[in-house]
Amino acid sequence: MRLSIYSKSNTLLLSALALAAVASCGKAPVEHQTATKQAAVEKPVPTSEPVAAPAGKVVVYQMFTRLFGNSNNANQPWGTIEQNGVGKFNDINQAALKGIKELGATYVWYTGILHHAVIRDYSAYGISLDDPDVVKGRAGSPYAVKDYYSVNPDLAVDPAKRVQEFEALIERTHAEGLKVIIDIVPNHVARHYKSLDKPAGIEDFGANDDTSVEYKRDNNFYYVVGQPFQVPKPLNGYQPLGGEAHPLSDGKFDENPAKWTGNGSRLAQPDFNDWYETVKVNYGVKPDGSYDFDRLPADYADKSVQEHAAFWQGKDLPNSWLKFRDIAFYWLDKGVDGFRFDMAEMVPVEFWSFLNSSIKTKNPDAFLLAEVYNPTLYRDYIRLGKMDYLYDKVEMYDSLKLVMQGKGSTDAIAQVQQGMADIEHHMLHFLENHDEQRIAAPEFAGDANKAKPAMVVSALISSSPTMLYFGQEVGETAALDSGFGDPSRTTIFDYAGVPAHQNWLNDGKFDGGKLTAEQKQLREFYVKLMSLSATEAVFNGAYQELHSINKDTDGYSDKTYAFARFNDSTKVIVASNFATEATRFELKLPADLQKQWQLSKGDYQLQDLLSERKASLKVTGDTASVKIELAPFESLVLKL
Template sequence: MKRNLYITFLVIIGMLHSCEQKAEKKTVEPTMKKKAVVYQVFTRLFGNTNTTNKPWGTLKENGVGKFADFTDKALSEIKDLGITHIWYTGVPHHALINDYTAYGISNDDPDVVKGRAGSPYAVKDYYNVNPDLAVDPSKRLEEFKALIQRTHKAKMKVIIDIVPNHVARNYEGLTNPNGVSDFGANDNVSVEYDVNNNFYYIPETEFKVPEWQDGYLPLNGEQNRLSDSKFKERPAKWTGNGSRLAQPHVNDWYETVKVNYGIRPDGIKDFEDLPEGFDLRDYKAHFEFWNNKTIPDSWNKFKDIALYWLDFGVDGFRFDMAEMVPVEFWSYLNSNIKMKNPEAFLLAEVYNPQLYRDYIHKGKMDYLYDKVELYDSIKHIMKGYGWTDHIPVVQKGMADIEHHMLHFLENHDEQRIASPDFAGNAELAKPAMVVSATLSTSPTMIYFGQEVGESGAEGAGFGKPTRTSIFDYIGVPSHQRWMNNKKFDGGQLTQDELKLRDFYKRLLNFTIGSDALMGEYQEIHFFNKDHTENYDHRVLSYVRWSNDEKLIVISNFDVEESYAFELKIPEDVIAKWNLENQAYELKEELYGKINKTLFVKNGLGKLEIELQPLESFIFSVKE
């Protein structure tokens, strides 16, 4: 809820300042030869077979997954689903409520930890990994290294989180490389701000934990020697979401502290701006620009962290709340990353559409969440009150950056499709997923359990139903049925769940092999609304093509109504495809059971269509 309110605020601000924020549009050609598909998996939940699901349950009561649960068999099944990259969410060591003092790890205070298992976005040690995820916590780095190697052996790439805007209040690096000091270790805490301080301070003031509200108490009120509504921090630091109060509100990100990137409290920047036109320059030019420049200490700290994990074997990063950090820092960080690994996969959480082009062109991001535009539009359609007419409009507005806008229907922040608060039925994802995966050249992402219709119904504790909790020890029921006691064969899935997973597997494998999906796009939706009887705003159609492949995509978002009509392919598309006035056989690429013919006469293509509720077709033209 807090993040959604923040997104709404950003969109409003972006609209008010659209004239100031608008950047020159320039189209960037895709660098990938085929589509990428990211499988986001919440690492500690993936391998957990415990079905107890006690609210606020401990690790012992509710269980936890391990790096080791990603066996060769599990990874092979993920790969066979049509996956190219795995985003292992929650890997860096974050604050949590378990006793690992035997391994030299300090206990975390429940008063500044959300849930019992802790938020993955309150990182406590950037040079190590979550000890919950290791069979032997003393060898947790070795176990993660082995997982990276297994993932690469399965021919997939590894993405992990970096959270640049904030760190845990009790940040404590145990395995820092030589010469690396902790965040805040060298800060001048007598002042609110210094360019090389890592944090902002409220001098001579004690931090106070929030006043707990609405029945919430840390650990649900369970006794814990550290849970005393106190946390020693003097002077108090600004909170992660920017609160400057010594006692943040319970709805602030009170478990974190905001990182200082050289922006004074009054908003003045203590670093150089990028020169005019530098959005048109490549990452090498950006790297050279920052070379030998004096930059804030926090910039160097996060650069060192990113390069450390690249050396470790990680192939890319998902950057949390990237727009809360200045775009100049991203120019610096991402150019350093690309100089080390030009193929690194860089994905950022940015929600303000007015900032998209700056963070892509100036910040050198590869991909941004397409949340506010495409995801929100599709969600409204799936919920029954949106029209498909909005999707071509969104795609047109993104035409110059469409390759950089990662598409998804679920992630850890969003409601599960099968939740009653979203669609209430995982089947409604089918047309939406076809559109999400085939509309553009951008990567596609799915969230573990989405492919078997997980509903996120558990009242886990801090985490509430509709989203699979990222704060609690919990089992994920539909996913557990697919795991089948770690056989990873779907042996306990229902017939409907098996069919749904088969749909995802067919669709995603088609997308990663298609040339046309990395080629041209044209909507034919509005042409058919104007010229075709029985064509409805619950239906969407468009074409995709390359030199070697021509596709016609059509989806029915209606859960009850069937549609029968003569789909028309406009004359300009037929001309671009160099088709003659004759009949062309079509192959249906998802299930291959439909035999259809495209008739071209007087330069206009016509195709008889019968669409069942929630049905989609991807037809390829055979010449």
């Protein structure tokens, strides 16, 4: 059984958080919980005021860097670099970046950059060996960071110059008009953390910890005093490296006393399902769940970044807070433009107020994205934690997934959008990422075309950023058994190739030379849609759902969704068909929208922005409607 610590289905995640709630602090600050829950229930009425923006929306392209440039298609389970190959920083050339730019991208999230534990001998470069008993996969989890001040040596042509090679990639990315995001993983680090490249004056995590006590505020870790760490008992015949012999693979790992595990387990021998390859970072949260730092007053939800920064000035802060600030500053100085924060809800919101206000003081334009799955925490982490954006996984993604699978109704989309009205600009939309199943996988939808209507809705329904995962735009199925990684998700633990993406990669040409006709058509759809999202200012404008008043219309079903977007100069009607059958209906506009758009009696020509199709909006007195015909999985984006 190959368990992914980052296969975070909602049920499994909430279960893990419940088990580790006190230890991980995955909860709202006490004095804010009531207000937060109330805000989540009240379902604010959508505003008609547009979000001020000069152009289209932000588009993030997530690249799993180790896999992106790899042309090797051997794909041996548990294969080595020599067998299966690995992508390098240098593979990401101008052609690759231009291809990403075609998808409307404004940011590239280079995933798996930081030096994490890997099963490969880099001792010639002074790097200590990692133990397969506490590493998931051969290539290792990118979320078990071993050195925050360096990058994965696998990604460099010359490991001795790995940081310089990444700096060159940052420069190439900027030269193509794209900005750079990397991960910061604040909740946990690799079981064997050792920084070779830390600047002068920086101390390693845990270097000065008092290991004779379970907790001390300025300890970086929590300790199971008097007990050595024990490797978890494997499940279902699991063997590190698929059973291959390795000098360190002996079922043991030297750690005494044992540290708490990354997901909050306090056992000296964590369970195999725990995040046993990582240890939890202490942010000044006591074992009983109380806090060893100053709390933010409730009214700071309405205060500026500058006021948050001022609040923390002169405060005596836990040591881990300062360490992560220094890490963020280090990468900002290298030219990184923003961060994606892993499992942010497992870290106290006060820390985020401190870190993010520090980052924004240094770089006001820094892009700050957080992985948060608990909707009752959203508003706190945006308003108190000063996050720019959060994952909209539990609400929008989960609703669209059910519709794509034929298990859910589009009614849920309208409900989600209404409930998010006050924070919708801050909720990042996606249909794939490294944690989720590929849409084309049989375990998800089995057909990449089923993502088309969902992608139109996801990308155009709000002013939120949209994220694409590499290979999504060419229908990657993630069917491979790569070793530790599970089929249906592109592996993040193994050396592998990504077949559909490799067709676009085309041996490093990045020109789509090996794409099938269907893959080319799918990529062209993504290019057109995402370019539209990124360049049309109207999608930063006002939103009006058209779903409710059309639900009883003949031909309009719970597999159809329609809405309008508009600003002072542009009006757009969007209609999508999630069904496997074609449909036709007469889409009605509400009277208040007709009045807002100042539509007088007559016929108005509409142009579909995704194709050459045209339609006519007919206004007669108090009614306005347009006849819509949609093929299976088709959408129209009709501009007035």
